[in-house]
Amino acid sequence: MSSEARVKESGEVIWDALRLEQEALADVPTLELFDVDAERARDFSLEAAGLYLDYSKNHVSRTAVDLLLKLADACDVPERIAAMFRGDRINATEDRAVLHTVLRDRSGRELLIDGEDVCAVATRERDRMLSFVDDIHNAKRVGATGKPLTTVVNIGIGGSDLGPVMIVEGLRPYWIAGRRSFFVSNVDGQHLGDTLVQLDPETTLFIVASKTFSTQETMTNAQSALDWFLAQGGSREGVRDHFVALSTNQEAVAAFGIAPENTFGFWDWVGGRYSLWSSIGLSIALQVGRSHFLELLGGAFAMDEHFRHAAPGDNMPVLLALIGIWNRNLEDIGVHAILPYDQHLHRLPAYLQQADMESNGKSACLNGHWSALKTGPVIFGEAGTNGQHAFYQLLHQGTDLVSCDFIAAVNSQGELGDHHPKLLANLLAQPRALMCGKSLDQVRRELVAQGMDAAAAEALAPHKVFEGDRPSNTILMERLTAESLGALVALYEHKIFVQGVIWGINSFDQWGVELGKQLASELLPLINGAVKPAPGGGESELDPSTAQLLDWIRRHRAV
Ligand code: F6P
Secondary structure, three states: OHHHHHHHHHHHHHHHHHHHHHHHHHHHHHHHHHOOOOOHHHHHHEEEEEEEEEOOOOOOOHHHHHHHHHHHHHHOOHHHHHHHHHHHEHHHHEEEEEHHHHHHOOOOOOOOOOOEEEEHHHHHHHHHHHHHHHHOOOOEEEOOOOOOOOOOEEEEEHHHHHHHHHHHOOOHHHOOOOEEEEOOOOHHHHHHHHHHHOHHHHHHHEEOOOOOOOOOHHHHHHHHHHHHHHHHOOOOOOOOHHEEEOOOHHHHHHHOOOHHEEEEEEOOOOOOOOOOOOEEEEEEHHHOOOHHHHHHHHHHHHHHHHHHHOOOHOOHHHHHHHHHHHHHHOOOEEEEEEOOOOOHOHHHHHHHHHHHHHOOOOHHHHHOOOOOOOOOOEEEEOOOHHHHHOHHHHHOOOOOOOOOEEEEEEEEOOOOOOHHHHHHHHHHHHHHHHHOHHHHHHHHHHHHHHOOOOOHHHHHHHHOOOOOOOOEEEEEEOOOHHHHHHHHHHHHHHHHHHHHHHOOOOOOEEEEEHHHHHHHHHHHHHHHHHOOOOOOOOOOOOOOHHHHHHHHHHHOOOO
């Protein structure tokens, strides 16, 4: 029997055992699991890279965790982790290595990819970028009219936007006084238009951030920003002082008119949604400074080292991934909420939406077969406590289970009166309520004790029942710093990777975004009217619904 077949078979045996364990646990409340296991809270929590994870509120037993660890082994998780750090071309469908970890590697190691030491290359480009940052901060580099460049507009989308904006928001306490950052992503002209009205062209630096430098939204926004700059009195020569590019595609950058000295590169072994650590992080470094940018990388490196070297049973990203596998594949939970109890992390859910859903929203396995397992869940979320007054009703009493990650810093970056203890009380209360719930009997008793008559209590009681056993993780850190934020993001990156390994999919491609892009480019000339509608109003090649919508758009468009 080949080793591949052996691994596959043992994986199936483990899945069967997991299913049996899930059935055995079905009628056992999570709280009871604490009753029979005094060490559960302690043993189902761990610290790494300045983060503390408690996963004990998931409806999972020790047997289940042991089986999940065996599953990780059967799926070769340790070997796949090593392969990623080694620079193997684990992004098989694009034939690329996956080395965003190199961008924050402080080990001083050498790693040859295609004969080139990527660690040295990454360090050189980061140094170039940070010198540029210093020059802007020291006004060694100024705008065309000699004024300091105090405002940055990052034009990018997806990974060229979500990471930088999330980090810049997360590190608000470290913002350099007098500096402003804007992030323009949407091709909807209102996004750029609403931004431009707030800008002074003489003090604005536009960063065109695009790995491919061909993304429709970014190129459209970049061209309109350039047109605006020129229309505001900027000169052609001045473009050199006000536009820089971040890309792997130097040719396309040059064709756009941005010179090599104003271009900061990265490489095909950095996926777009894993690129905030690269030159794509220029807007971060400009807003918070060189040292905080390096601390961000340092925090991620600490998590990388932990992920690379800790045994699976003590490995935070591996355990977080396995708990997610349990919730997704054994408990059949298809939605996962990211709930940061930190206003500065308000963009984290959107960032993780791309990181997770673009990585693991796949149906085809690496072996070319259709996945027999459910893969990535829907990710959504909102900062607490705002979410509590929006969608938590469904989290507590809805008919579908939603697994949750509660995230918080124990100390606020801006303590104000008793705000933070209140925030933390909510952070503790919600997962506790989700797990403990409140039974029908309990509710009835409470209502009667409050003076309600028995019949009324009976009628109202079902509406006040909380089933409980709704799973959640809690992730804490002492304080939201550049370092802890770096570690947090790396934790999720690695969690997503491990889940992809277990599902047998490639977490590093994104073919699923292509068809929509292709159809949009086919539809654009029809909307513009460059192509005339077929007789009868509809487009012969289009499905009837799209043809009808197009027809309605054309008849009602005023321009
Ligand atoms: O949405 C698809 C995608 O390719 C993402 O993976 C990527 O982050 C985004 O578009 C932006 O791509 P680029 O940086 O090449 O403009």
